[in-house]
Amino acid sequence: MPAKTWKEWEGPVLELQDGIAKLRQMAAKEADSAKRKALESKIAEYEARLAKYIDTQYSQLGPWEKVLVARAEPRPYTLDFIQAICSEFIELEGDRRYGNDPAIVGGPAVFRGRPIVILGHQKGRNIQQRQYRNFGMAKPEGYRKAIRLMQMADRFGLPVVALLDTPAADPGVDSESRGISEAIADSILTMLGLRVPTVAAVIGEGGSGGAIGIGVGNHVLMLEHAVYSVIPPEGCAAILWRQPERGDEAAAALRLTAQSAMELGLIDRIVPEPKGGAHRAPDVAALSLGDELERSLKELSGLTPEELREQRYRKYRSMGVFGTAG
Amino acid sequence: MAEFIKCSGCGRVLFHTELMQSWKVCGHCGWHHRLSARERIEATFDPGTFEELDADLVSVDPLGFPEYREKLAAAEQKTGLRDAIVSGMARLDGLPVSVAVSDFAFMGGSMGSVAGEKIVRSLERAAERRCAAIQFCASGGARMQEGMLSLMQLPKTNAGVQRCRDAGVPYIAVFTDPTMAGVLASYASVADVILAEPRAMVGFAGARVSKQAGVGKVPDDFQMAEFAHKHGFIDRIVARGELRDVLAALVRILGARCYAG
Ligand SMILES: [Zn+2]
Numbered sequence: 001m002p003a004k005t006w007k008e009w010e011g012p013v014l015e016l017q018d019g020i021a022k023l024r025q026m027a028a029k030e031a032d033s034a035k036r037k038a039l040e041s042k043i044a045e046y047e048a049r050l051a052k053y054i055d056t057q058y059s060q061l062g063p064w065e066k067v068l069v070a071r072a073e074p075r076p077y078t079l080d081f082i083q084a085i086c087s088e089f090i091e092l093e094g095d096r097r098y099g100n101d102p103a104i105v106g107g108p109a110v111f112r113g114r115p116i117v118i119l120g121h122q123k124g125r126n127i128q129q130r131q132y133r134n135f136g137m138a139k140p141e142g143y144r145k146a147i148r149l150m151q152m153a154d155r156f157g158l159p160v161v162a163l164l165d166t167p168a169a170d171p172g173v174d175s176e177s178r179g180i181s182e183a184i185a186d187s188i189l190t191m192l193g194l195r196v197p198t199v200a201a202v203i204g205e206g207g208s209g210g211a212i213g214i215g216v217g218n219h220v221l222m223l224e225h226a227v228y229s230v231i232p233p234e235g236c237a238a239i240l241w242r243q244p245e246r247g248d249e250a251a252a253a254l255r256l257t258a259q260s261a262m263e264l265g266l267i268d269r270i271v272p273e274p275k276g277g278a279h280r281a282p283d284v285a286a287l288s289l290g291d292e293l294e295r296s297l298k299e300l301s302g303l304t305p306e307e308l309r310e311q312r313y314r315k316y317r318s319m320g321v322f323g324t325a326g
Numbered sequence: 327m328a329e330f331i332k333c334s335g336c337g338r339v340l341f342h343t344e345l346m347q348s349w350k351v352c353g354h355c356g357w358h359h360r361l362s363a364r365e366r367i368e369a370t371f372d373p374g375t376f377e378e379l380d381a382d383l384v385s386v387d388p389l390g391f392p393e394y395r396e397k398l399a400a401a402e403q404k405t406g407l408r409d410a411i412v413s414g415m416a417r418l419d420g421l422p423v424s425v426a427v428s429d430f431a432f433m434g435g436s437m438g439s440v441a442g443e444k445i446v447r448s449l450e451r452a453a454e455r456r457c458a459a460i461q462f463c464a465s466g467g468a469r470m471q472e473g474m475l476s477l478m479q480l481p482k483t484n485a486g487v488q489r490c491r492d493a494g495v496p497y498i499a500v501f502t503d504p505t506m507a508g509v510l511a512s513y514a515s516v517a518d519v520i521l522a523e524p525r526a527m528v529g530f531a532g533a534r535v536s537k538q539a540g541v542g543k544v545p546d547d548f549q550m551a552e553f554a555h556k557h558g559f560i561d562r563i564v565a566r567g568e569l570r571d572v573l574a575a576l577v578r579i580l581g582a583r584c585y586a587g
Contacts, residue, residue, distance in 0.1 A: 169511075171531030173544055179559045181507075181530045185515035189484045208468075208477060209511040209530075216481050230468050230477040230508070239470065240392065254473045255389045264388070266474055316485045317446065319478040320439030321388035325408060 002064055002248040006072035009065060013057065013276075016050045054276040061225060064248035066257050067233060069225045070204045071167075074279040076286065078105060078120030078163045081203060084286030085293070086111050086118065095145040098178060103134045103170070104142030104214070106149045111161070112294055117153035119146055119214065120163030120203070137170040138210060143183035146214050147190045150198075159197040159297055162214045167232065169210030184213035191216035192312055195305030199296045201271065201289060202226040202258070203278075218303075218312055219296040220266070222258035223289065224273040228266075229256040266319060268296070333357055351566050358523050358566055360503055362405070363412035363429035366462055370570050371416035371425070378414040380447055383440045385409050387471070394471040401432045409440040410465070413448045415455075419574040421585055424452035427462040430504070435465035437509055438472040442479030445513060449486030453493035456584040458577040461499045463514045466532070467507025476508070483513035496580035498573065501528050501551060501560065515559070519576055521569070522551035522560045529554075 003009035020043055027039040061069065069075070082089050086109040093100040106119025123136035146162075153160045169180055191198060191214070200217035206228030222228060236250035237243055261267045271292045278285035303311065330339050335357025345352070349369040350359035361369060367376050385408075387394045402408060410433060413426035426448040428435040437445075445461065452459035468476035490497045499517035501510075504527035511530060514520075522528060529549030547553040554560045564572050578585075 169530065173548065176530055176549065177553070177557045179515075179554075179557065181510040182515040182559050184511040185480075185484065185513070188481050188512060189487060189516050192481060192485055192488050209480060209508055212477055212480050213511070228474050228477070230473055231470050236470055253389065253391050254470075256473065261474055264475060266478055313485050313488065316478065316481040319482050320442050320475055321386060321472075322439040322443060323384045323386045324382045325384045326382060 003068060006068040009068050010057075010072075013050065013053055016046060016053065020046050020050065054280070058276055062248070063227070063251040063254070063257050064233070066225050066227050067247070067251050069277050069279075070227045072277070072279050073125055075204055076278055076282040077125075078122045078165055078203065080282060081163060081286055081289060082109065082118055082120075084283060085290040087113075089118070092149065093145070094148075095141045096148055097141065097144050099141045101134075101139050101142035101145060102132055103136055103138040103166070104146055106146060108158070111297075112290065114159070114297060116159045116161055116297075117149055118161045118163070119149055121166040121211075121214070123165060123204075134170060136166045136205075137168055138166060138213070139170045139172075139175045140178040140180050140183035143169075143180075143187040143213050147183075147187050150187075150190055150194060154194050154196055157196055159199070159300070160191075160194060161293060162191075162198070162200045162217065164200060164202040164206050164211045164215050164228075165204035166207045166210045167205050168207040169213065181209075184209050187213045188216055192316065193309060194312075195309055197297060197300035197303070197308055198312070199293055199300070201293065202228050202267075203289070207232065216312065216316065218300050218308055218315070219268045221269050221271050221289075221292050221296070222261055222267050223271045223278060223285070224258055225277055226258055227251075227256045228258075228261055229254050264321070331359070334359060349566050356524070356565070358503065358525065360430055360464065362431060363407065363427040363462075366427045366502075367412065367416065367425070369566070370462075370573065371418055371423070372420065375417035376414055376425075377416070378412060379451075380413055380444050381408065383409065383443060385438055385440045385472075388439070388475060389471070389473050391471040391473070397433060397471070405429060405432045407432050409444070410435045410437070411441045411444040413444045415451070418460075418570070418577050421574075421577055421581065422455065422457045423460050423577060424448050424455065424457055425460045425462070428464040428509075430464040430466075433469065435463075435509075436467065436469035436476075437465055437479050437483075438469035438476050439479065441465075441469070442476075442482045445479075445483045446486035449483070449497065449513070450489050452495050452497065453489040456493065456495055458495060458581045458584070459490055459497040460573065460577075461497070461513065461517070462502055463499060463505040463509055464502045465506060465509040466504060467509055480508055480512035484516060487513050487516050495584050496577065498576055498580075500569065500573075501526050501554075503527055504529075506530070507532060518580065520559070520561050521564050521572065522555065522562075523566060523569070524551065524563055526551040528560070
């Protein structure tokens with residue numbers, strides 16, 4: 001049976017990490033120098049074992065393991081990345097229509113000296129935060145907030161950076177009644193039409209329409225272990241085999257990894273993650289994402305507003321694989 | 327074709343020939359049964375004016391997805407179509423229109439690379455030839471078997487809508503049963519005018535998804551055209567018998583500038 005959660009999958013690593021932390025505490029308290037030396041060598045041994053374990057574990061991540069890692073709770077979320085890569089960020093919360101959706105955050109920011117507008121899906125870590133953020137599942141208000149922020153960026157000639165990390169858009173009755181589909185469709189259309197550079201980056205879970213709703217970019221990046229899918233693998237397995245527990249097989253079939261997206265020509269670059277995943281060294285991951293975003297913004301800064309729009313049009317216009325009969 | 331059909335609305339047994347006279351609307355209860363793409367074209371546009379285009383596009387299996395090839399072959403066998411969209415040029419009260427019609431019988435009208443390409447081409451054609459675009463939607467959403475490629479048909483088809491807007495040509499969408507998920511969350515919902523047939527299913531998340539996400543009690547008309555209409559996301563609900571005339575008037579009025587030039 002494949003692991004169902006990141007915690008389950010990384011269990012041995014987490015135990016080893018816990019063990020090392022305990023040994024460290026013991027070593028710090030140990031007065032006897034010989035005993036302390038022995039503890040320290042034990043720590044070194046375990047650390048080597050841990051490094052090796054992470055090395056092997058992460059060098060052969062399959063699609064399903066990537067799904068688990070992309071969903072891992074300690075993985076940096078949008079606000080973590082914004083805090084790490086932007087020197088200033090003023091969050092603006094209104095959609096000017098109905099309400100504030102905490103599942104999408106955004107606002108003007110300064111990124112490596114450049115004024116931009118940055119936005120993204122936001123998940124929560126503990127139970128209260130998860131509920132407050134609706135598990136990162138945005139409602140129509142979230143997409144309409146994104147639309148107004150992007151239109152504002154367009155008015156002031158500011159590049160737009162969008163960070164994608166959502167299991168899906170909110171499927172509830174209130175979202176349906178306030179037009180979740182229209183909100184997503186309109187957000188996509190708005191992004192296509194912007195006259196400023198747009199860069200989208202999948203930082204964790206790129207969940208279907210909910211993700212692409214803010215995912216249209218002149219450049220699209222994906223973190224090394226992020227996933228992007230038209231349907232959650234469990235849902236796909238439920239439809240295919242009526243067995244949601246076969247999510248691992250569905251994940252493989254859906255080709256939802258950054259590496260597959262690259263092969264299919266759907267993204268521009270893969271953002272490398274630190275050894276053991278972005279959650280092991282969030283600062284390193286942020287630096288890596290920052291570098292790639294900066295590179296994209298530099299490359300796009302030479303294009304005129306019309307060229308930016310045309311580049312985006314051609315990019316999405318060409319996506320798809322088909323044949324001709326006869 | 328079977329000689330008798332049991333009405334999905336009232337359960338009465340209807341003669342097929344009789345039902346076809348009203349384009350599959352039950353004479354007793356008014357239930358709108360699904361039309362095939364070909365039937366829809368015949369029911370809507372000036373007789374003999376439809377010229378099919380892009381009929382040579384075929385789906386491949388870009389991901390090597392389980393059972394996809396078999397499903398495509400079965401759908402082709404069942405419908406006589408190469409994929410879920412039939413598109414081309416037609417006339418409505420003499421005015422040229424660029425049309426694309428989805429056929430639910432072909433893998434639930436799902437939108438993969440071929441459907442996306444045909445839809446965007448038909449929208450671009452309207453922009454280039456300066457005529458109205460009409461899209462008849464009937465789809466469960468994006469085609470799972472093409473993975474991320476299907477998801478990218480959302481922005482791709484919207485790119486076609488952008489072209490229509492830039493060119494100033496009207497684009498009208500008609501939601502027929504069902505218009506769901508990835509199709510509703512892309513080109514369908516950003517038309518200049520949105521019409522729907524009575525009691526068509528219209529919604530974002532399928533029942534299975536909603537259930538898995540723990541969505542509890544739902545209103546009786548949830549995910550029906552009437553629900554979306556009540557909330558302002560559909561402009562008019564139009565019975566099939568009146569659809570042609572409503573479309574023709576919209577095309578003539580909104581397209582006045584394109585057709586004058
Ligand atoms: Zn009936």
